[in-house]
Amino acid sequence: MLYAKSEADAEKAYNSLLGASDTFEVFRRAKMPEHLHFDSNPREGDPVVVPTGPFNIVARSPANLMKPNRGAHGYDPDTMPSMKAIFTPPGLNPRRRNRRAVRKHHLVPPDCRILGLRIGPVDGQLRVLQGVVDES
Numbered sequence: 860m861l862y863a864k865s866e867a868d869a870e871k872a873y874n875s876l877l878g879a880s881d882t883f884e885v886f887r888r889a890k891m892p893e894h895l896h897f898d899s900n901p902r903e904g905d906p907v908v909v910p911t912g913p914f915n916i917v918a919r920s921p922a923n924l925m926k927p928n929r930g931a932h933g934y935d936p937d938t939m940p941s942m943k944a945i946f947t948p949p950g951l952n953p954r955r956r957n958r959r960a961v962r963k964h965h966l967v968p969p970d971c972r973i974l975g976l977r978i979g980p981v982d983g984q985l986r987v988l989q990g991v992v993d994e995s
Contacts, residue, residue: 861904861905861906861907861908862904862905863905863906869887869905869906870887872906873885873886873887873906876906876908881911882910882911882912882914882916883908883909883910883911883914883916884908884909884911885906885907885908885909886906886907886909887905887906887907888901888903888904888905888906888907889905891907892935894937894962895909895935896964896982909934909935910934911938912934912939913934913939936962961987961988962983964981964982964983965983965984965987965988966983966988967981967983968981968983968984968985968988969985969988972985
């Protein structure tokens, strides 16, 4: 993510990165793909650079030639299968094992229900994991 000092700087950075490489896509924060749930918090930076593969994208200057971090994350899970994870929630009903992919924002409602927490509006939907987690 980039944190431009002004709207003009953000637009300039976006335009300079747009189409610069096939190893990443660049988006203005307000125009992020909806499925990434990454468009409303100013702490998310603007513009946002999203790798298109298992690439390290590192901002470098001649004075700062650090090695890229080997731990990689932040890829689009819809295009990078390596971003998928295994999750076994407490209260899992062993008779109803679910091996289908579930986007992680859907874990919030059942986790909060299991923990007895009240939550406000969230993107996740309880029905996605209905029947996988015991209702007890």
